[in-house]
Amino acid sequence: MDLETSRKWDEAARGYDLMNGFGPEWRWAPWKRRLFSEMSGRVLFLAIGTGQDIQFFPPGREIVGLDISARMLAVATTRAHAYEGSLELRRLDVHDLDYPDGSFDQVFTSCTFCSVPDPVGGLKAVRRVLKQGGTLGMFEHTRSRLFPFGVMLEVMTLLTRRFGPEMNRDTVTNVARAGFTNVRVEPVYLDVVKIIRAVGPG
Ligand SMILES: C[S@@+](CC[C@H](N)C(=O)[O-])C[C@H]1O[C@@H](n2cnc3c(N)ncnc32)[C@H](O)[C@@H]1O
Incomplete structure (x- = not known):
């Protein structure tokens, strides 16, 4: 367990729902609901944070939700209990x-690989636990090739990585580098926010 990362996100958990719970969730809700509606079989959800995404999960699924932060999970517990399905x-x-x-048919992520310290290593670990032909579905913000957003995200990352996510991750490339195939990108906002779908072990 990476205790430094765990502590960082325990700190972030204090104000997380206040910072993230209204605008962003309202704004991205239709995309997340549509992506998560694809859940089927045994699903791994990474990283569940305070559980804000649970409201977008379709009912009746079998889901394991992971997170490195005990404080995030403490907040997520009430939301998990309200889920009408199996959510561990x-x-x-x-x-x-x-x-x-x-072990899993599918893995889903939500603003996760901006935060995991070794993204390619983490994605390789995810690929390992997927069944043959299992799929990855991600809702992520990434670096941008558009000016001036790309430069802005690089500068912002100097600050944000100290207490939260990195804004300049090349997550689409990282997915391919981790060995996933058939990587498809659905743009959501300004070459920054994206839905990424890919296929795991062949
Ligand atoms: C930006 S938050 C997103 C949380 C949630 N998915 C959401 O959208 O509200 C990033 C999450 O990744 C988790 N995280 C960071 N590194 C991790 C790791 N190595 N393993 C598991 N979870 C991790 C953090 O604890 C945090 O909850």
Whole structure:
């Protein structure tokens, strides 16, 4: 367990719902609801944070929600209990996934690989626990090729990485570097916010 990262996100958990709970959730709700409606089989959700995404999960699914931060998970617990389906929460570092190979049909993420310290390593771990032909569905903000947003995100990252996410991650490339195939990108906002879909072990 990466204790430094865990502590950073425990700190962030204090004001997380206040910062993130209204504008962003309202704005991205239709995209998230549509992406998560694709959930089927045994699903791993990374990283569940305070559980704000649970409201967008379709009912009746079998989901394991992971996060490295105990404080995030403490807030998520009430939301998880209200979910009409099977939703198990676990404190786990994505780099230390303790599931056997091929344990899940699908993995979903939401603003996760802006925050995981070693994104390619984390994505390789995710790929390992996917079944043959299993799929990855991500709602992520990434670096942008558009001027001036790309430059702005680089500068913002100097500050944001100290207490939260990195704004300049090339997550689409990282997904391919981790060995996923058939990587498809659905743009959501300004080459920054994206839905990324990919296929795991062949
Ligand atoms: C920006 S927050 C997103 C939370 C949630 N998905 C949402 O959209 O509200 C990033 C989350 O990643 C988690 N995280 C960071 N590094 C992690 C790791 N190595 N393993 C598991 N979770 C991690 C943090 O604890 C935090 O909850």
